[in-house]
Amino acid sequence: MSSKKGAKCEEFELRRGPWTLEEDTMLIHYIARHGEGRWNLLARCSGLKRTGKSCRLRWLNYLKPDVKRGNLSPEEQFLILELHSKWGNRWSRIAQFLPGRTDNEIKNYWRTRVQKQARQLKIDANSSIFRDALRCYWMPRLLDQMSLADSSSNSNPNPIPQQVHNTDSSDPVMSTSCYGQSSSTNCSMDRLPELAPSPYEDPFLAYGLDALDSAAVPAVATDCAAGGGGSDWEGLWSMDEAWHVRKQHEEECGGGIFLQ
DNA sequence: AATCCACACAACCGCCTTGTT
DNA sequence: CAACAAGGCGGTTGTGTGGAT
Incomplete structure (x- = not known):
């Protein structure tokens, strides 16, 4: 590293804003020759x-x-929700479990999709209520979609990214203790049983969906999962569903939980 | 056709951590 | 051990785009 004023090219004006094709090419070529790192x-x-x-x-x-470019798959969305419930806004850590996805992309996903749902429900996105709602409604729906995609293709018997399949018991993805622990209320998630050691072997069992009141799960869910929901992305509640969730929580948890 | 608005995402900023001298 | 530089991370902002009015 020829640090000490090795480069006298510091007087130029720094460019900002969107990168041009030429800049991209220069960067790619430089890294191809010299490798990553030593960014300055x-x-x-x-x-x-x-x-x-x-x-x-x-x-x-x-x-x-x-x-990786393009929309996040249901599996990836599921992982993001799951890992975020465990780690919070540790985007780079979460990104380690989604090969090809960047922390920036995951952060954007959370802000534009997930937090938007919270806003529509008038719930604090960091509240335990919202986390429970994600677990009760959103994540099961993603599992639905994963299952549907799985059964229709069968080419990939296990859609979960390989990286999560380690046996490290300290790995929160594989840890059962994180399920349902966040709730400080008596919402329906509390009724979920202890999970099997590997939640992904049978996601439905793992999430105890049979323990959920099936009538409470909006019927639109399956329409949505089958592509009939008209939503531009998977897993999203419609406003009707959102209000259903809200009402149910108000009934189960008493008033005053949702922001006015 | 023009304007407005919401959305998605790229990029920047500031702070913190880590490594080096 | 302190000072400094570089890298990494999370929060925030800016901008392009497509749909609605």
Whole structure:
């Protein structure tokens, strides 16, 4: 590292905003020659008028070959909900379990999709009520979709990304203790039984769906899962469903839980 | 056709941690 | 051990786009 003023190319004006194709090409070529890392050096010597941080972000979130693009699958959404319930906003940690997805993408997903649901329900997205609602309604629906996709294709008997299949008991994904623990209320999630050691071997059993009051699960759920919901993404509640959830929670948990 | 609005996502910023001198 | 630089992370903002009015 030729640090000490090794580069006198520091007087130029730094560029900001969207990256151009030319900048992307320069970055890709530089990394192909010199590898990742040492981002400030890269920024100085590659000819890019960007900060090292900007280069790093562009590479990791967009240019890196294994970055996966496109909509998140139900499995990926399920994992995000599950891991977020355990770790909170530890995006990079969560991203480790979704190969090809970046922390930025997961963070955006949470903000634009999940938090939006909370806003519509007028629930604090960090509240235990909302977490329970996710577990009671959203996650089972994702499991539904995973199961449907599984049975229709059969090409991939286990849709869960390989990385979660470790046997480390400290791994929260494999830990059963995280299920239903967040609720400080007597909502229906409390009725869920202890889970089997591996929740993913039979997701339906694992989530104790048979213990749920099936009448309480909006019928639209299956329509949605079958593609008839008209939603642009999987797992989303319609406003009717959202109000159903809200009402049920008000009945079960008493008033005053939802924001007015 | 024009305007408005909501949404998705790329990018930036500031803080914290870690490594090096 | 302190000072500094670099990298990493989470929060926030900016911008392009498509749909609704």
